[in-house]
Amino acid sequence: MRWSQGFLPTLRDDPADAEAASHRLLVRGGFIRQLGAGIYSVLPLGRRVLLKIERIIRQEMVGIGGQEFHLPALLPAELWKESGRWDEIGQEMFRLRDRREADLCLGMTHEEIFADLARNELRSYRELPQIWFQIQSKFRDEPRPKSGVLRTRQFTMKDSYSFDSTWEGLDRSFELHLEAYKRIFGRCGLETIAVEAWSGAMGGKESVEFQSFSEAGEDWAVTCPGCAYAANLEKAVSQVDAVEDPEDEAAPERFPTPGVHTIEELARFPGGAPAERQIKTLFYVVDGKPTLFLLRGDHDLSEVRAVDATGTANLRPGHPDEIQESLGASAGSLGAVGVDHLTVYADEALRGRRGMTTGANEDGFHLHHVDVARDLRSPHWVDLREVRRGDRCTKCGTELEVRRSIELGHIFKLGLRYSESMGVRVLNAEGQEVPVVMGSYGIGLERLMAAVVEAHHDENGICWPVSVAPWEAVVVPVKVTDDRQRSVAERLYGELQEAGVEVLLDDRDERAGVKFKDADLIGIPLRVVVGPRALAHGNVELFERAAASSSEVAIEQAASSVGEKIG
RNA sequence: CGGGGCGUGGCGCAGUCUGGUAGCGCACUAGCUUUGGGAGCUAGUGGUCGCCGGUUCGAGUCCGGCCGCCCCGACCA
Known part of the structure; x- marks a missing residue:
């Protein structure tokens, strides 16, 4: 295709609202345009x-x-009702009604x-x-x-x-x-x-x-x-790094922790406890019922595991007023000691732990000397913990990445x-x-x-692998108004097409810099530059986009060289 | 849905605080000069300033409501 006749709307500036490289470059290179949130038109290049x-x-x-x-793509609701997913799937499904009020969805x-x-x-x-x-x-x-x-x-x-x-x-x-x-x-x-x-x-x-x-x-x-x-x-899954607890037979003891709202703050607080010796108490609403998830202080909850443990995907973090109503304290001072009116799920990593510190269900106070087995009212023991970097592999013990x-x-x-x-x-x-x-x-x-x-780009644009490139090669006459350059470029364009190469001819009357920038941006793997320098020796330049490497070949050999390079 | 930000020619932005009738760069059109990494000069085209309502002699600017988009947290190819 001749560039001058194609629709290749490249932009000089990055689109303002694009952050990801792929978003930025695909819009700027003229591959896609946005129509709405999460709705894109695909342009000829894309x-x-x-x-x-x-x-x-x-x-x-x-x-x-x-x-x-x-x-x-337009689907009657009946089949989905049969499988049960009409009700299982929530708002993620686009639903609509036809003129007879029949339920339909978009697949x-x-x-x-x-x-x-x-x-x-x-x-x-x-x-x-x-x-x-x-x-x-x-x-x-x-x-x-x-x-x-x-x-x-x-x-x-x-x-x-x-x-x-x-x-x-x-x-x-x-x-x-x-x-x-x-x-x-x-x-x-x-x-x-x-x-x-x-x-x-x-x-x-x-x-x-x-x-x-x-x-x-x-x-x-x-x-x-x-x-x-x-x-x-x-x-x-991963192995839990074991924590040695000290001998601690003492009963839970309330102590003031003014201004402490997070695990980190309690770890720094004089008389507090390191994160791995705290019990993290998370308040969730599961199927409409208040529920506690307990984890070691330095562990994070995996919501997917919480879904597995509770058997329902209908769960969410509690709102401040719900927490206050259930436990009489706000998030940051919660604990499960003595709580028997809520369902409690405890992560396996807490099993057997003692001498722990947790919230006292009173703002500004925590409890010392908590023995999990002794002080928690029969929690459901489940796996709630999210794996993190440095945990050990359950199969071979190596640190996970x-x-x-x-x-x-x-x-x-x-x-x-x-x-x-x-x-x-x-x-x-x-x-x-x-x-x-x-x-x-x-x-x-x-x-x-x-x-x-994302995997194939640099500061100048996209570097498509040949297998998915919109065009395999582009022939760029440095100056189209030069008769020699134009005729050589036309010749190569014809030869490459003849050889079955998907080739663009940048026949625009633009300065060389503009054409090089555009070719880099849209990521054509191979560029054949027809300019006075190489022509002086009867050659043209072959520029490989990904490697940014350039070489000269004789005009007569150019088409076959391109064929070899793009495999 | 919670939090933050933004809506001004095709693109990127200024102007909004402190109201006075819209501007800059790029792109686009024409001409001349230029021509190997986003050229220069000259002359042009193009905007109901997201929408609705209000305040005011006067609203891009102030007030209210709505809509849209982006980013960060809970969902999936």
Whole structure:
């Protein structure tokens, strides 16, 4: 394509409200434009990148036996009511009514719809396994869209669903996806790790996320340098570092702590206690009922674990007035000693601890000499603690690392979650009707594009890997009004097109600096510069964007050199 | 939903405190000069100052309400 005829709206300035590099560069480079919070238009440049990502995904999905569908995004409520998710999923689902007042929603995922097709059409185990996929828009009313296209309310997802007659079959389908996903991300130029994850609203028994390390991410990946262990922070486990408590037979004793509201303040307070010798008391409202979560002072609550422990996702931190009403004190002076009118969950790390310090349920006072076993009224012992950097791996004892990451894909062993609620059954070899064992697998495409930018950019712009670059090469005549330069540039443009290279010709009558800046910004991997310096020797320059390295080749060799470099 | 910030030509911003009828840089149009890393000069185009209401002779500016967007904490591809 000729640049002068294309729509490539690059901006000279960074957009004011973009912080993440991918957001900034994709907007500035003319790949995307914002329409609303978490709603983006994809421009021609961005579309080319997404189509390349789609092609890679499609090839790999077909490679594991996947068959492509295209389901509606506008979905009747009935199927969701059947699976129970119409009520389970809260405000994240976009809901609407048609003119007959029938409930509908915009698809946020398609388990129900594929399960409906499966139950209507599949009859025998001999038709299985099946892997069905689509590449389609998803809608999720995120509480907080952010970072450009990393987290949006409408996005494109490759979602696939496997149907097997046995659990072993599900394991195979899952494994096929695991390997396909590794290839997909690798081909897009991303290093990823597969981590154990929490299944969340999808349900099912086991799930794995693919994450790419990036400071722009919103997830945390816990990895063990000593063994293969890797997990999402939500799911990660670790050994508790043991704390030696002194002999302390004394009864709990109230003591004044004026102005102390936090663990840190109490640790610094004369006569206070180090964080690991305090009991942190968190007040939550769970299914409408006030509830306490107890942790070691230096540990943090994992809300996902709290959800697991309580069996409901309906929980939130208590409001100040609720706390006051239940315990007669404000957050910062709370404790569970003597509390028997609230449900209390205690983290395993507190088991057997004594000589502890905790709030006295009276503002400005704490208790010393608390013996967990003796002074707490039969709490529910559960795992509430969030893993942190430096904790030891449960498998090999090595210190764990915790790093920011972007969740690129998530694969789930759904098991019978949908086949039982929706009646997806086939006959097995014995002629008995059995529920189909399902899996579901998703990749967010725009997020994947953004993650590639996060991983491949510098101060001048994006450095696309050739596999997903909007154009593979750009031919830049330094001065288009120069006849020699223009004719050589046209010649190379033609030769490269002939050779099947996706090539741009920057035929704009702009100064060289403008054209170089733009080419850097939009990240074309290879730039062929046609200028007087090299032409004097019958050469042109080849500039490799990512390496920022330049070399000269003879005009006659230029097209084939480009072909070699872009592989 | 809690906290913080911001809405002024396409983009980036000033002007708001202290009311007087909208300005700068970039981009865009035309001309001349220039031409290897975002050129210079000249002349132009383009804005109901987020929306509604109020105060006032007069509102971008003051008051009230609403809407939108960004960032930080609880959710997910």
